[in-house]
Amino acid sequence: MLLNVDRTADGLALALSGDWSIDRIAEIERSLSELDDAAPRAIRVDCSKLGALDLSAVWLLRKRLQRWADAGARIDFLGKRPAHFDFIDEFTKEAEPTPQAVEIPARWAAFLAAFGRFWVQQKERAYLAADYYGRVLMTGAQTLRHPKRLRLPSIARHIYETGIQAVPIVALIAFLITLVIAYIGAQQLKRFGAEIFTVDLVTVGVLREMGVLLTAIIVAGRSGSAFAAEIGVMQLNDEVDALKAMGINPYEALVLPRVIGLVIALPLLTILADAMGLMGGALLCQWLLDVSFPQFVARMQDALAPTTFWAGFIKAPAFAFLIAMTGTYRGMQVRDSSRELGRLTTVAVVQSIFLVILANAVFAIIYLEIDF
Amino acid sequence: MQPIISVRGVVNRFGTQVVHDGVEFDVYAGEVLGIVGGSGAGKSVLLRTMLGLRKPDAGTVAIAGKELTRMSDAELAAVKRSYGVSFQHGALFSALTVAENVQLAMRENFNLDEATLQALTELRLRMVGLPVDAGQKLPSQLSGGMIKRAGLARALALDPGILFLDEPTSGLDPISAAAFDDLVLYLQKSLKLTVVMITHDLDTIMTTCDRVAVLVDHKIIIDTLDGIMQNPHPWIHEYFHGPRSRAVRTSSQRNRTPKE
Numbered sequence: 266m267l268l269n270v271d272r273t274a275d276g277l278a279l280a281l282s283g284d285w286s287i288d289r290i291a292e293i294e295r296s297l298s299e300l301d302d303a304a305p306r307a308i309r310v311d312c313s314k315l316g317a318l319d320l321s322a323v324w325l326l327r328k329r330l331q332r333w334a335d336a337g338a339r340i341d342f343l344g345k346r347p348a349h350f351d352f353i354d355e356f357t358k359e360a361e362p363t364p365q366a367v368e369i370p371a372r373w374a375a376f377l378a379a380f381g382r383f384w385v386q387q388k389e390r391a392y393l394a395a396d397y398y399g400r401v402l403m404t405g406a407q408t409l410r411h412p413k414r415l416r417l418p419s420i421a422r423h424i425y426e427t428g429i430q431a432v433p434i435v436a437l438i439a440f441l442i443t444l445v446i447a448y449i450g451a452q453q454l455k456r457f458g459a460e461i462f463t464v465d466l467v468t469v470g471v472l473r474e475m476g477v478l479l480t481a482i483i484v485a486g487r488s489g490s491a492f493a494a495e496i497g498v499m500q501l502n503d504e505v506d507a508l509k510a511m512g513i514n515p516y517e518a519l520v521l522p523r524v525i526g527l528v529i530a531l532p533l534l535t536i537l538a539d540a541m542g543l544m545g546g547a548l549l550c551q552w553l554l555d556v557s558f559p560q561f562v563a564r565m566q567d568a569l570a571p572t573t574f575w576a577g578f579i580k581a582p583a584f585a586f587l588i589a590m591t592g593t594y595r596g597m598q599v600r601d602s603s604r605e606l607g608r609l610t611t612v613a614v615v616q617s618i619f620l621v622i623l624a625n626a627v628f629a630i631i632y633l634e635i636d637f
Numbered sequence: 638m639q640p641i642i643s644v645r646g647v648v649n650r651f652g653t654q655v656v657h658d659g660v661e662f663d664v665y666a667g668e669v670l671g672i673v674g675g676s677g678a679g680k681s682v683l684l685r686t687m688l689g690l691r692k693p694d695a696g697t698v699a700i701a702g703k704e705l706t707r708m709s710d711a712e713l714a715a716v717k718r719s720y721g722v723s724f725q726h727g728a729l730f731s732a733l734t735v736a737e738n739v740q741l742a743m744r745e746n747f748n749l750d751e752a753t754l755q756a757l758t759e760l761r762l763r764m765v766g767l768p769v770d771a772g773q774k775l776p777s778q779l780s781g782g783m784i785k786r787a788g789l790a791r792a793l794a795l796d797p798g799i800l801f802l803d804e805p806t807s808g809l810d811p812i813s814a815a816a817f818d819d820l821v822l823y824l825q826k827s828l829k830l831t832v833v834m835i836t837h838d839l840d841t842i843m844t845t846c847d848r849v850a851v852l853v854d855h856k857i858i859i860d861t862l863d864g865i866m867q868n869p870h871p872w873i874h875e876y877f878h879g880p881r882s883r884a885v886r887t888s889s890q891r892n893r894t895p896k897e
Contacts, residue, residue, distance in 0.1 A: 287747070321760065325756060602731050602775070
């Protein structure tokens with residue numbers, strides 16, 4: 266029992282007992298809220314039987330008493346008023362300015378405003394992205410005119426990190442996926458007695474589409490996020506500003522080596538993925554269809570047009586460019602808080618994968634038109 | 638007098654590097670203890686040991702007579718609720734608003750309705766001198782001084798009896814730092830808190846600390862403020878009588894109000 270209420274001739278007598286501390290704050294709040302809102306004329310507060318009393322409890326009690334006082338009640342303390350009251354009086358002396366009521370617009374107006382804001386934001390984003398691409402391309406053009414400013418050690422490091430370190434994962438995934446595709450293809454084609462065409466399916470599929478697309482998606486997940494996170498952390502540490510203050514162009518020092526590095530590394534990884542994919546196909550054909558390795562190669566040479574490999578391969582630098590640009594762009598956008606860093610890293614990965622798939626579709630249409 | 642925190646023979650090592658070698662001192666209820674020491678002397682490690690976040694390689698730490706090193710996790714959690722900590726860089730949760738930061742411990746520990754939570758949050762914000770509308774802001778939108786205050790508000794969320802402050806005034810301009818010192822002193826006097834603070838700020842030591850513990854040679858030398866200033870140890874002498882401390886000392890002796 267924390268609070269005992271007695272009616273007196275002209276009001277209420279509140280007798281506080283037990284521990285009024287934050288450990289029992291829920292009980293305290295409950296017993297205070299059960300009190301009658303109608304203001305009596307006088308209230309006497311008896312703190313003599315209190316165990317502990319802490320600030321949180323006093324704050325709630327004081328708020329309650331204040332409401333009665335505002336309604337015209339006289340409040341007395343039996344004995345000394347607890348010291349915490351003085352402390353609260355002290356820092357609440359300056360009244361908080363009452364917050365101004367915010368006008369809530371009508372529903373249709375709010376909708377219209379949100380709609381308009383969305384498009385204005387889209388316009389700004391498009392402008393910023395175009396600005397970024399422009400800056401990087403300009404910096405690239407300037408640097409190519411003065412090749413000494415090309416940071417070769419930095420480019421080599423990024424080729425190593427995005428390319429060579431990705432070799433095991435890219436090889437394994439290309440191998441496994443082709444295995445599955447060849448297996449499904451063989452099963453379906455068997456029904457027509459055309460299982461030898463599994464070889465066509467695998468070789469054309471891997472060289473034109475699967476090899477480069479798989480590699481690009483893995484690299485987008487690995488390196489797109491790494492680019493965004495690395496540059497984002499540098500932004501948070503003011504390292505990018507430090508570069509600018511030294512007169513070093515951050516696009517030249519941070520962005521360009523990453524873009525060039527990835528544009529070199531991704532095509533090389535694509536060749537690896539193609540090779541591993543063909544190997545997986547050959548292996549499966551041997552196991553499942555009794556197509557020996559020489560037979561597989563002979564059939565493959567029939568299936569391939571001179572352009573098949575190139576149709577896949579020339580997509581790689583384009584994908585690499587998109588991934589590197591998206592990753593570095595999002596990294597450069599990080600401001601102020603580590604929360605932004607996480608968000609923009611995610612955005613970088615999702616967007617670069619989306620852009621890769623979109624660009625792949627565009628390539629498919631172009632190839633169709635020019636009959637490549 | 639029974640000490641509220643007592644540290645006995647604490648040894649902390651990282652590999653072969655010895656940070657603390659038999660650190661011993663007591664903190665008494667109601668005092669403000671300053672911990673000073675050179676960079677890398679292990680002040681933060683000592684703080685983490687006192688908080689029960691780090692198990693010392695040897696020795697014991699007891700808070701209110703109970704040894705942290707021999708506790709079950711549940712007992713340790715109860716002790717952790719009895720103190721508040723304000724970290725050096727605020728350590729505010731960046732994904733939560735200031736108000737949510739303050740409310741977090743209360744939400745975890747008590748089953749409270751929204752209105753009560755709001756009321757208690759308002760109390761914490763106002764007692765550290767933050768405007769109530771600062772509660773809606775994210776930590777990244779606050780200035781350095783406001784982050785320190787918000788960190789203090791969060792440390793005070795459970796009405797602790799002991800307050801640990803890690804470099805409470807670092808990175809603040811002298812005016813904000815002095816205001817923060819006043820705030821800590823004011824809260825300490827009004828709420829009868831025990832305060833343990835790590836600080837490099839000579840002004841803060843002169844104006845707030847009753848006693849000073851100095852970490853030198855992997856040990857603690859602890860004395861009253863006046864006593865430590867007379868200490869003949871060369872590092873301590875240099876610390877309190879070096880060129881940077883002279884100006885502080887003269888100005889603070891002029892302004893210092895006698896303690897009751």
